[in-house]
Amino acid sequence: MSVALEAGVAIYVAMAVALAVWIGIFVYLWRLDAQASALKRELEREQSEDPVERAPAPRATVTRVRPASSEPGEG
Amino acid sequence: MVQRLARLGKLLIGLWLAGVAIAMFLVVPQYEGLGNAGRIVIMHVPTAWVAVVAFTVSAIFSARYLWRRRPQDDDYALAAAESGFLFTTLATVTGMIFSQVVWGVYWNWDPRQTSIFVLLLIYAALFALRAAIDEPQRRRQLSAVYSLFAFVTMPFLVFVAPRIADSTLHPNCAFIQGSQCDGLTLEVGKIGLLGDRKVQLLALERNGDVVTAQVKVSEPGLTAERVLSPSFDLVHEEMVARPEFPGLRYQLGLEAVDLEANSALLNIEAPGTGLLENRRTLFTFLAAIIGFTALFFWMLSVRATLLGVQWALAQRAGGRL
Incomplete structure (x- = not known):
């Protein structure tokens, strides 16, 4: 059996793991x-x-949809 | 000045919870019948408590959002719901570990486990709902309404449902001070259910001041049966012998006897009964609750700030496109 799992040591190992996890999260x-x-x-x-x-400021873009020459009154 | 105090507070949370982690292993005494495994309750109960606080905070901010329509309130509502989900998951996992130690299985659809699972599903649906709606305002509005409905189910699923169920092995009697399990009064020859164990009172035998009950206990699914003999002292009105259920660390207690009616009050006695009467355990337990609650509020603040930054960046990117 691993030393870390022995009765007297296991609780300290568990505590160290819990502390390490908390320090990581922190x-x-x-x-x-x-x-x-x-x-x-x-x-x-x-x-x-x-x-x-x-x-x-409010912004706007004007787009001409017809060429200027085809506007009514010009032709 | 405020920033310094905030940093100090965060450092204090770090040291406080590190102290709780150390106390959990080195200060709290071993629990009767459970040994070191029972120490997990110092994690389990506070995380469940913080989950309740988190879902409440989420509901408060959801209501505030519906009232004032401020995106910051939605950020806090979401951050609190996420934290609540995380802490509920932690409570479930620590509970499963406890369950494995005490019942021998991680999951057995105990009413407490089932209700917490339903609660997790309800809040998972909130996140799914948010992910499914692209339009921000509509997403916030719908999730705020849903969050309020989800919150209404929370007290029922956390506090009521597990307690109205007759057959739960969740040790309310052991770990919540002042609470008690009612047990089961049986006449000789009658059958009843304690937790998930079928019990039958076979006989009551008096020997001087001590009455011994012969109780046939069946495994779940009636796979095996065994006769246990708990006993009760009539003079001192206290339990004497408390045999363990087969394969469990829970004990069968004979809590009262009525020889005239030929009946007895049987109950499950969880290991660690009277746990919080021990000062060291009680203070560590309270320290854990305070520490986890403070941790939640820190997490809430960080997550809400991140959500705010994310929204501001998205808006800026959208404005310059």
Whole structure:
């Protein structure tokens, strides 16, 4: 039998595994939190610096569907 | 200043739950009849509790979204539902491990297992619904309404359904302080059901102050039968012998005897009964509940921020196309 599974040792092994899993989850969550917050701040900063983003003006595109020469009154 | 406090709080959650993990193994004493395997309850119950909190938070934000139509509320509702699903899965998995230790199988469609499975399906359907609708506003609106309906089923599936079922082996009697299983009153010769075991009271024999019952216990599916002899002290009104069910770590208890009516109150006695009367276990248990609840709120905040960023990026990309 492995030393890690012996009666007196197994509980410490189980505890070490549980702690390792928790530390892994904690580090992952911490980094994810930092990255998400940094992204959010960056987006907010860009939005406040970009005058168009800050006050978006209505935009429109005009498309002529007929050539100017064929307009009524010209032909 | 606020950011510093938030960082400190997150660090505290890390240390707190690390402390709970250590206490779970080194501070909490072994459970009577279960040994070290019973320690999983320190994980199992708090994760189930946090799932309930998460689904409640999801419903609150869904209602807020329907009222104010703010996309942020939808982000929080979704993040809470996802966390609730995750914690429910954790509670189910830890419960399955416990089930394997105590009942010898991971899954036996016990009412508690079935109801939690249905709850998982209901919330899985919420995510499927969201994935199926492309138009954001319609997706938010429909999922908020669905989330409120899903929330209505949650208290029934978590708290009511498993308790109205007569045959459950979920150890409510052992681990929830103040709760009790009613047991089964049988006259001599009569048959009844305790958990998934058929029991028949064959005889009651008095020897001085102690009454011993002869109880025939059948395996599920009536594959095998065995006679157990639990006993009861009439003077001190307490159980004496509590034999274990064949193949289980649950015991058969004789909780009361009425010799005039020739009947007895039989019950399943789960190992670890009176568990929370132990201070070290109680405090570790409470610490785990506090730690997991704090962890949920941190996860909620991170996930909702990510959803907000994702939405802002999608909007920006769409605006420049």
